[in-house]
Amino acid sequence: MLEAAIKGGKRYWTLICCLLALIGVGVAAYIYQFMVGLGVTGMSRDVSWGLYIGQFTFLVGVAASGVMVVLPYYLHNHKAFGRITVLGEFLAIAAVIMCMLFIFVDLGQPLRVLNVILHPTPNSVMFYDMVVLSGYLFLNVLVGWTVLGAERKGIAAPSWVKPFIIISIAWAPSIHTVTAFLYAGIPGRHLWLTAIMAARFLASAFSGGPSLLLILALILRKYTKFDPGQQAIQTLGKIITYFMITNVFFLGLEFFTAFYSQIPGHMHPLVYLYTGIDGQGKLVPVMWTSAILGIVALILLVPPKFRRNETLLTIACVATFLSLWIEKGFGLIVGGFVPNPFETITEYWPTLPEILIAIGVWSIGFLVLTILYKTAVTVKEEVVFDKYGQRQVKAE
Amino acid sequence: MSMDRRTFLKIAGISTVLGVGGISAGAGLSKNVVEASSITRNSEALIGKRWGMVVDLSKFDDETMKRVVEACHREHNVPSVDYEKHEIKWLWPEKFEHAFPEQEDEYLAEDIKHSYVPLLCNHCDNPPCVRVCPTQATFKREDGIVMMDMHRCIGCRFCMAACPFGARSFNYKDPRKLDPKLEKNPEFPTRMRGVVEKCTLCYERLAKGLEPTCVKESNGALIFGDLDDPNSEVRKILDEHYSIRRKPELGTKPSVYYIFG
Amino acid sequence: MYDGWKIILGVIIFIGLMAFPIYYGFGKATPPPDPKVDTPEIMKLPESERKCIEPKDFMKTAHMKMLDDWRDWVVRDGMTVFIASDGKQYTMSLQNTCMNCHSNKKEFCDECHNYTAVSPYCWDCHIEPKENEL
Numbered sequence: 001m002l003e004a005a006i007k008g009g010k011r012y013w014t015l016i017c018c019l020l021a022l023i024g025v026g027v028a029a030y031i032y033q034f035m036v037g038l039g040v041t042g043m044s045r046d047v048s049w050g051l052y053i054g055q056f057t058f059l060v061g062v063a064a065s066g067v068m069v070v071l072p073y074y075l076h077n078h079k080a081f082g083r084i085t086v087l088g089e090f091l092a093i094a095a096v097i098m099c100m101l102f103i104f105v106d107l108g109q110p111l112r113v114l115n116v117i118l119h120p121t122p123n124s125v126m127f128y129d130m131v132v133l134s135g136y137l138f139l140n141v142l143v144g145w146t147v148l149g150a151e152r153k154g155i156a157a158p159s160w161v162k163p164f165i166i167i168s169i170a171w172a173p174s175i176h177t178v179t180a181f182l183y184a185g186i187p188g189r190h191l192w193l194t195a196i197m198a199a200r201f202l203a204s205a206f207s208g209g210p211s212l213l214l215i216l217a218l219i220l221r222k223y224t225k226f227d228p229g230q231q232a233i234q235t236l237g238k239i240i241t242y243f244m245i246t247n248v249f250f251l252g253l254e255f256f257t258a259f260y261s262q263i264p265g266h267m268h269p270l271v272y273l274y275t276g277i278d279g280q281g282k283l284v285p286v287m288w289t290s291a292i293l294g295i296v297a298l299i300l301l302v303p304p305k306f307r308r309n310e311t312l313l314t315i316a317c318v319a320t321f322l323s324l325w326i327e328k329g330f331g332l333i334v335g336g337f338v339p340n341p342f343e344t345i346t347e348y349w350p351t352l353p354e355i356l357i358a359i360g361v362w363s364i365g366f367l368v369l370t371i372l373y374k375t376a377v378t379v380k381e382e383v384v385f386d387k388y389g390q391r392q393v394k395a396e
Numbered sequence: 397m398s399m400d401r402r403t404f405l406k407i408a409g410i411s412t413v414l415g416v417g418g419i420s421a422g423a424g425l426s427k428n429v430v431e432a433s434s435i436t437r438n439s440e441a442l443i444g445k446r447w448g449m450v451v452d453l454s455k456f457d458d459e460t461m462k463r464v465v466e467a468c469h470r471e472h473n474v475p476s477v478d479y480e481k482h483e484i485k486w487l488w489p490e491k492f493e494h495a496f497p498e499q500e501d502e503y504l505a506e507d508i509k510h511s512y513v514p515l516l517c518n519h520c521d522n523p524p525c526v527r528v529c530p531t532q533a534t535f536k537r538e539d540g541i542v543m544m545d546m547h548r549c550i551g552c553r554f555c556m557a558a559c560p561f562g563a564r565s566f567n568y569k570d571p572r573k574l575d576p577k578l579e580k581n582p583e584f585p586t587r588m589r590g591v592v593e594k595c596t597l598c599y600e601r602l603a604k605g606l607e608p609t610c611v612k613e614s615n616g617a618l619i620f621g622d623l624d625d626p627n628s629e630v631r632k633i634l635d636e637h638y639s640i641r642r643k644p645e646l647g648t649k650p651s652v653y654y655i656f657g
Numbered sequence: 658m659y660d661g662w663k664i665i666l667g668v669i670i671f672i673g674l675m676a677f678p679i680y681y682g683f684g685k686a687t688p689p690p691d692p693k694v695d696t697p698e699i700m701k702l703p704e705s706e707r708k709c710i711e712p713k714d715f716m717k718t719a720h721m722k723m724l725d726d727w728r729d730w731v732v733r734d735g736m737t738v739f740i741a742s743d744g745k746q747y748t749m750s751l752q753n754t755c756m757n758c759h760s761n762k763k764e765f766c767d768e769c770h771n772y773t774a775v776s777p778y779c780w781d782c783h784i785e786p787k788e789n790e791l
Binding site (some may be wrong): 434435436437438441473535537538539543545546547580582583584585586587588599603604 | 729730732733734735736737738739740741742746748749752753778781782783784786
Binding site (some may be wrong): 037039044103107119124187189337340342346 | 465477481483497528529530531552557561565567591643
C-alpha cells in the first residue's frame with residue numbers, strides 16, 4: 001500500500017520537496033542546538049519550558065482527536081464517518097510522532113532518553129506520558145493500517161481489529177489526561193493548579209483536532225478524487241462548535257475563580273498574559289489574538305446558516321485551530337512560569353533556532369501525514385460508493 | 397525458495413526485534429562485576445534520619461551572605477554566568493518579600509522588608525520534584541537529602557517546573573565554556589550541559605564527617621543537624637525560637653527553617 | 658536484467674564507499690596502545706606497592722563496569738568505601754582515588770581509548786588531573 005506514496009504528480013512532489021527542505025533546515029538548527037545546548041533557545045532558569053513543550057501539549061490534543069471520528073462510527077454506527085475514520089487515525093499518528101519529536105528536541109540530554117524505560121518510575125506522570133503516547137502510536141498504526149488494507153481488498157476489516165479499536169477509543173482521552181496531569185499536579189504553579197485542566201485539554205483537543213481534520217478533508221476533496229462526504233463535514237462542524245463553546249466556557253471559569261476570589265497567586269499569571277505586569281507584556285498581543293480568533297470562530301460556528309456555508313466553516317476552523325494553538329501551545333506553558341516562585345517576572349520569547357527546529361518538527365509531521373494520506377486516498381479512490389454513500393464497492 | 401515480499405518483511409522484522417531484544421536482555425541480566433558486599437560507609441560519615449538547617453536571619457549581614465555563597469559555589473565549581481537567564485545558583489540571597497511572597501505586606505517592619513534572606517534547596521520531606529522525575533535522577537536519600545544523580549538526568553526539567561521554591565538551575569550551555577576562568581576545586585566534579593543541578597547539602601562532606609561548607613563559613617548563622625533527633629541542636633533551637641518556612645501551605649514539608657534571632 | 662548497467666554501477670559505487678575505511682588505511686598500522694604507569698605519584702611508592710586496587714588484568718577488562726558500579730554506590734546509595742579483593746579500603750572516586758596515582762590521563766587513559774575509538778563522557782564533568790589540562 002505504501003508504494004502509493006512514491007507515485008504522484010508534480011504538485012505532490014513539490015509539496016514533498018518543500019517539506020524536505022524545511023526538515024533539512026530544522027535538522028541543521030537542531031544539530032546547532034545539540035552542540036551548544038538548550039541555551040540557544042529563549043528558555044531561562046525561571047521559564048524552563050517554552051515553545052517545544054507548548055507545541056507538544058497542543059499536539060497531544062490533536063492526536064487524541066482521532067477518537068472524535070472513530071467513536072461515533074464504531075460505537076454508535078454513525079455511518080457518515082465511515083470514510084474518514086482512517087484519516088482521523090492517520091492524523092493521530094502524525095500528531096503523536098510530532099509530540100514525541102518535540103519532547104526529544106526539548107531534552108537536555110536526549111541520548112539518555114531511554115533512561116525513562118530503563119528506570120521506570122510509576123510515581124512520575126512523565127513516565128506514564130511516554131507509555132501512553134507510545135501505546136497510542138502503536139494502536140493507531142495497527143488499526144489504521146489494517147482497516148485501510150481491508151478497504152483496499154474490498155472486504156470487511158478482520159474481527160480481531162475491533163477490540164483494538166475499542167481500546168484506542170478509551171486510550172485517546174488518556175493521552176491528554178496524562179499530559180494535563182503534567183501540569184495539574186504541580187503545587188507551585190498557580191495557572192496550572194486547577195482541577196479542570198484535563199477537562200480544558202479535552203475541550204480544546206476535540207475542537208482543535210477536528211478543525212484540522214476538517215480542513216484536511218476539504219483539501220483532499222479539492223485536490224483528489226476522494227470526497228469525505230457532506231454529512232461527515234457537517235457533523236464534524238457540529239462537534240467543533242460544541243467543544244469550542246465548552247473550551248471558551250472553561251476559560252471563563254478560570255477567569256472567574258481567579259478574579260472573584262482575588263487571590264494574588266491565581267490572578268497574576270492571567271494578568272501577566274492578558275495585560276502585562278509593570279510594563280512587561282510580551283505575550284499580551286499573542287493572547288488577545290487568540291481570544292479574538294476564538295470569538296470569530298464562535299460567531300462563524302454557532303449559527304447553523306454560517307456553519308452550512310463551507311467557506312465560512314473553513315474560516316471558522318482555521319480560526320479555531322490557530323486560537324487554540326496559541327492558547328495551549330504557548331500561553332498556557334509560559335503563563336505557568338510567570339510570575340516565578342519569587343513573584344518577579346522573567347519573560348520568554350522563542351529564538352530563531354528554536355522556531356526553525358519547531359518548523360522542522362511540524363514539517364516531519366506533515367511529511368508523515370502526506371505519505372499516509374496519499375496511501376489512504378489512493379486506496380479510497382479505487383472504490384466506488386453505493387448510492388447511500390455507505391457501503392463501499394470495489395470499482396469494476 | 398520463493399516467498400512474497402510481505403512474508404519476507406515479517407520475518408526480517410521479527411528477527412530484528414528478537415535479536416536486539418535478546419542481546420539487551422542478556423546484557424541487562426548480567427551480574428554486577430564487583431560484589432556488593434565489598435562496599436561500606438566511611439566510619440566517620442555523619443548519619444542522620446532527616447537532615448535540616450536553621451537559618452538565623454539576625455546573624456546574616458552582607459558579609460556573611462557573601463562568604464557563605466562564595467564558599468558553596470567555590471567548593472562545588474558552580475560557574476558564575478553573566479547572562480542572568482542562564483545563571484546557576486545553589487545558595488543565593490533574595491529580598492525578604494521575594495523569599496516569602498505570601499508575607500508580602502506594605503506595613504512590614506522596615507528592617508525586615510529590606511533584608512536579604514539566603515535561599516537554597518529546602519530538601520523537603522515530601523518533595524514534588526522527586527515525585528515528578530521520570531528517571532529517579534533526583535531522589536530522596538534515607539538521610540533526607542534530596543539528591544541529584546547527574547549521570548541519569550535526561551534534562552527534561554520537569555523537576556524545575558515542580559519545585560515551588562525555584563531552587564533548581566539548568567545548564568543551558570557547557571558550564572566550563574560559560575565560565576572558563578573558574579578556579580576549579582579539583583576534588584569535586586563540574587556538571588555538563590543539559591542537566592539540572594542544585595544544592596545537595598554537601599553530601600560528599602557529610603560522607604567524610606564534615607558539616608556543609610556554608611554552615612562552616614557562616615559563623616553560627618546557619619545551624620545544621622538532624623531534625624529527627626530530639627537532642628540535636630537544630631531541634632533545641634526550634635523549640636525555643638519562632639520559625640517560619642517557605643510556602644508551608646503547599647505541603648512539601650521543607651527542612652530549612654528561618655528564625656529571627 | 659533491465660537497466661543492468663545502472664545496477665552494476667550502483668553496486669560498484671556502494672562497495673567503493675563502504676570499503677573506504679579498509680583500503681584507506683592499507684599499509685598503515687596504528688601502533689598498539691602503550692599506557693604509561695610511571696607517574697610521579699606511582700614512582701613515589703616502593704616497588705612492591707606499585708599496583709592498582711585490583712589486579713591489572715581485572716582492571717583492563719572490568720574497569721568500565723567497576724566505575725559504573727562505583728558511581729551508583731556513591732551517588733545513589735551513599736556508600737563511599739570500597740573493600741578490594743585484598744582487603745584494603747579505598748574511597749570510591751575516579752577524580753580523587755584513581756587519578757591520584759594515574760595522574761597522566763593523556764598517556765594512560767587516552768592511549769587505549771583513542772586506539773579503540775571510545776570516548777567516555779566522564780571527563781565532561783570529572784576534572785582531569787591538572788598536569789594534563791590544555
